[in-house]
Amino acid sequence: MSSNDTICALATPPGHAGVAVIRISGPAALTIGQQLSKTSLQARYAHLVNFYDQHDGLLDQGLVIYFPTPKSFTGEDVVELHPHGNPYICQQLLTRLTQLGARLAIAGEFSERAFLNGKLDLAQLEAIADLIASGSEQAARSAVLSMQGKFSQHVGEILRQLILIRTHIEASLDFADEDIELETREKIAELLMQLQTQLHAITTEAKQGAKLQQGATLVLTGKPNVGKSSLFNALCAQNRAIVTDIPGTTRDVVAMDINIEGVALRLLDTAGIRAQAEAVEKEGIARAQQAIDSADCVIHVFDDATEIEQTASAAQALVVVNKADLLSADQHTHADALYVSAKTGAGLAQLKQHIIKVLGLQSMDQQPPFSARLRHIEALTRASEAIAIAQQQIQSATPLELSAEECRTAQQCLAEITGEFTPDDLLDYVFREFCIGK
């Protein structure tokens, strides 16, 4: 599929830099590139050229590279200009390109063309966008895995199995024999169970990958004066939150983006929870509760291990006993608690490792999960729900055709991830979130 118009955009951030990159894609890219530089362009050759305006005035000097269709990012004829990174030069070059017949690209339009030309699937293109937006080394590394197709391959594998199951069912429909039907049901039940296990594994990894991209939220909570703010500062390596020996010092939620073991996290310090509090502190406690409710991980801080209680919480939780410097080592007896000292830094390295572990994320020395988005997790969940229905149907005497139909639904959900099956608006929804020039 090829577009009949030619688009152009700045692919690098606007501003001052050594070099900027302007991309041109479409049937007129080569002609426009040659007119702009007054040079005959060879394929994949870096020409050093002058760029000219409409009066043959010199705009800049730089490299120009021509990537003929189909071996280009979009699959179309692409010309890349590498002028100097100056916003005025780039603006004039873009103006000149529009005079020569290109139009300014809208957000995600290069990626959309790459998708429509079968260069990359939807999950891979989303991974490129996530790679660009990654806020930590681990997030970037996980996006590279998806960009290279790791996630799509897993999805493809499950799709192949679904097709196999449907084939089994359809083959058995031709026989009315009860024995054959029973055998088929047993075989399909087994295949569906395997499929569900795989779907579960891929969903777990996708959730971790999405958490890496979005950055998980950690909340410090506990009674006043146990040292939450001191721990907050120690984990941020900054003197950000106010620390005093007066209980009830912290009121507002204090937030800081931190990086633990290469993973981007948002750490929140909160007001200490206590019954007797005046109006301002009460509001602080209410805010603390909200932060806890929406956190990915809650760190319950104590300064007295005898006060540790079973803390019910939806999110992952860690129990920390602070002020370990005031205790001797033989007093570190509570099995479920991590003993740390915000004052001396003792135990903080272990605390960081535990945080990464409890969030289900890997530290730098392990392979990160592939990156994923909420859209993917939602599609995986719908696929799994359809398979669960098929499993129930196989157990009961429901006609096999209905199970085949559920498998077909699951197949469509999975195909939405890679974009093989694209309901109305899905492409627009995905690509319009990208930046211009991508």
Ligand SMILES: Nc1nc2c(ncn2[C@@H]2O[C@H](COP(=O)(O)OP(=O)(O)O)[C@@H](O)[C@H]2O)c(=O)[nH]1
């Ligand atoms: N000895 C000791 N004192 C600490 C430690 N952490 C905090 N403190 C002290 O405990 C008091 C309360 O600390 P703060 O961080 O404000 O507690 P918060 O109310 O839980 O935020 C302050 O006087 C801190 O200096 C620690 O690890 N060891």
Ligand SMILES: [Mg+2]
């Ligand atoms: Mg505090």
